[in-house]
Amino acid sequence: MIEHEAEFELYHYGESLCSQMVRLVLEEKQIAYKSHHMYLELTGENLSPAYKKINPNVVVPVLIHNGTPLYNSWEILRYLDDHAPQKGTPLLPKTPEGLAALDAMVHENALRGDVALGDNFGTAVAGASTYILANILKRRPALAVMWDYLTKHPDRMRKVAFCVLRLRGGLPKPLYQKFIRRLALGLANSERHMADGRDYMFGDYSLLDAMMTAHFHRLEDVHLDTIFTPDRLPHLTAYWQRLQARPSYKPAMTDFHSWEWRAAMQDIYQDQPSPFLPLLQSELDQHLADAVTRKAA
Ligand SMILES: N[C@@H](CCC(=O)N[C@@H](CS)C(=O)NCC(=O)O)C(=O)O
Incomplete structure (x- = not known):
């Protein structure tokens, strides 16, 4: 208790x-x-x-x-x-098939400890934003950071990861490229999923949409959000606007922006798009073109 x-x-x-x-x-x-x-x-x-x-x-x-x-x-x-099933927005699909489909999509999109960084959409989003964590860690002396994580963090993998971030200022570049490729695949899959004109991932708003709100907001943080254009991702672009227009968005998301995170974004990106945007665009375009070819065949 x-x-x-x-x-x-x-x-x-x-x-x-x-x-x-x-x-x-x-x-x-x-x-x-x-x-x-x-x-x-x-x-x-x-x-x-x-x-x-x-x-x-x-x-x-x-x-x-x-x-x-x-x-x-x-x-x-x-x-x-x-x-609180009767209060506010109901957040789970009503049928067993709907629940099974939700679980599958959560597996594909969630930030899970049992999925390696970059092996699904959620962990790719988290991985792509580790530059921001590295920048924040830089505010403290390297020795203090290493002491804290090595002696106090219970997770062996994270201990090392935080020290690497502090010492290198980020993860090795090929890892970021892996995250970006996985992001492109996830965006292409979601665009296809929404192509029947549904408003939310399961028609009505669900837990999965709360998850996607956080993920898309993070793409904004890492200056990759200009990927959302009506030409390239018409359904996801409209979906992202719909998510931001919900009354939950401001109190849950933007009202909790934290100053040091925002300062890190400014320091890293200087109001420019992410240097990984061209890779994301070309990978995504490839997935979208493949989908068109498959459909035509
Ligand atoms: N499986 C947990 C993961 C929680 C998690 O990893 N939280 C991150 C922030 S998104 C954290 O607290 N990181 C701090 C650390 O590991 O030191 C959940 O879904 O709640």
Whole structure:
């Protein structure tokens, strides 16, 4: 049991993909919550003994419901929908086939610990934005960062990854190229999925759309969002506008923009598109052309 004051309390970070999804769903379900905003790379606050009492795995988000912690964002999302099925927007498909299809699409798109970075759309989005994490880590001395992660982070792979980011300023370039290729494939698949004119991934808004909102918003952060044009991705471009127009978007997403993340974006991209945009465009165009050829055959 975690100490708490409100029925729902959320430990989260403004710019984390998983935190964004949970905040979107809290808004969609119209569930009020007490916010505990945490800084991650900027201060290493999540590695502190105090936070380890909330989550020994040191990650966000954690949702506390009446003192009981829930740790995994996807489980949190489902829990919220089960908890308040009649409140706000219903977020799960109604039929068993719909639920199975949702699970498959989540597998394809989610930021999952059991999927290697860049092996699905969600992990490719996360991988592509590690430049931003590296830039934020640069605000602290390298030794302090390495000490923190090597001695306090429980995940062996992440310990190393954060040290590499601090020391190299990013991951090796071929990895970014892999992320971009996977992003192109994911965008092409989603464009095809929406080509029948549906408004959301499953017709009605669902948990998957909350996930896609966070992912597309992150493409904006890494200055790849100019890929969304009516010529290239007509259905996804309209879909992205629809997601941003929802009342949940501002309170869950833009109201939680965090200053050091925004400063890192400015420092890295200087108001220019990402240097990886041409690769994303050519890979995507190739996928879209292949799909047309397959259809014609
Ligand atoms: N499987 C977890 C993953 C959570 C996660 O990796 N959160 C990231 C932010 S998106 C984090 O807290 N990273 C900080 C760290 O590892 O130090 C979930 O879905 O909630």
